[in-house]
Amino acid sequence: MSTGNAFLVLSAFLASGVEFVEALTIVLAAGLARGWRSSLAGLGAATVVLAVVVAALGPALTVIPLQALRLVVGALLLVFGLQWLRKAILRASGYKALHDEDAIFARELAEAHGAARVERAGVDWYGFTLAFKGVLLEGLEVVFIVLTFGSAQGSIPLAAAGAAGALVLVAGVGIAVRAPLARVPENAMKFAVGVMLTTFGIFWSAEGAGAHWPGADASLLGVLGFVVLSSILLVRLLRRERRARFRAAEVRA
Amino acid sequence: MSRLAAFGRFWWEFVIGDDWLVAVLVAAGIGATAALAAAGVTAWWLLPLAVLFVLWLSLRRAIRSA
Numbered sequence: 001m002s003t004g005n006a007f008l009v010l011s012a013f014l015a016s017g018v019e020f021v022e023a024l025t026i027v028l029a030a031g032l033a034r035g036w037r038s039s040l041a042g043l044g045a046a047t048v049v050l051a052v053v054v055a056a057l058g059p060a061l062t063v064i065p066l067q068a069l070r071l072v073v074g075a076l077l078l079v080f081g082l083q084w085l086r087k088a089i090l091r092a093s094g095y096k097a098l099h100d101e102d103a104i105f106a107r108e109l110a111e112a113h114g115a116a117r118v119e120r121a122g123v124d125w126y127g128f129t130l131a132f133k134g135v136l137l138e139g140l141e142v143v144f145i146v147l148t149f150g151s152a153q154g155s156i157p158l159a160a161a162g163a164a165g166a167l168v169l170v171a172g173v174g175i176a177v178r179a180p181l182a183r184v185p186e187n188a189m190k191f192a193v194g195v196m197l198t199t200f201g202i203f204w205s206a207e208g209a210g211a212h213w214p215g216a217d218a219s220l221l222g223v224l225g226f227v228v229l230s231s232i233l234l235v236r237l238l239r240r241e242r243r244a245r246f247r248a249a250e251v252r253a
Numbered sequence: 254m255s256r257l258a259a260f261g262r263f264w265w266e267f268v269i270g271d272d273w274l275v276a277v278l279v280a281a282g283i284g285a286t287a288a289l290a291a292a293g294v295t296a297w298w299l300l301p302l303a304v305l306f307v308l309w310l311s312l313r314r315a316i317r318s319a
Contacts, residue, residue, distance in 0.1 A: 082304070
């Protein structure tokens, strides 16, 4: 497997895994608070909508010329990836609260318990829409990542295989424990996904713009190293700055 | 109309997020890379440096507005 394809599978696996963990939390909260029928109906309906999106967009992306596709996809991934990376760096340096799946689950559960019960077509409407919206929104990110990564790298099936692996793992563990996957190192995974998205975004958008990377696909490793080192450096700089601010505030107090 | 606006807002927040300047500067960086490449100049180095600058700038903005 080439460097590009290995990165493709790993990136799709990690990015999809993070989204599936978040979707699982919402489905579990809806199921436990409002009943499994409405929660699973929402999950099923969202899966059908996502399948339609994939069926409509997947083939359309494969007919676009590769260079134009890489330019557009690279730019989108770069903007998207920088959002993830910025949040991950802010979390790692202490400027933003860490993502806590247990706390999110408790909040969703409390809200779901407190909502009024309205039945439509035999299912609890709140539970259905909670699960539907959660799975659809998290799933759209998975679809976006699988289709853009897959089409730009020339293999949607490989990207889909990475996402499917993550789905099997998260769903399997979720069914086994019936609790939010709080032990998954989600913050570290989000950091890794931000790094991967940004790396692919730089690589493809530069290629799409007409630049030639020395060493072709192998230079992905170089770009990855650059993004990782830059991110670590930024985390350290921001941590130091934050500590200095605290010390200055303490001295003033 | 409100549904159309909500649809547009969803995609804006989904792709652009909470710092529009990132998208603008990324587009400028890609444009500059394309211009260098079209002029026959080696251009692969520009985007990584531009991304580092954009990331730093966006972090500063996020910290200031927090």
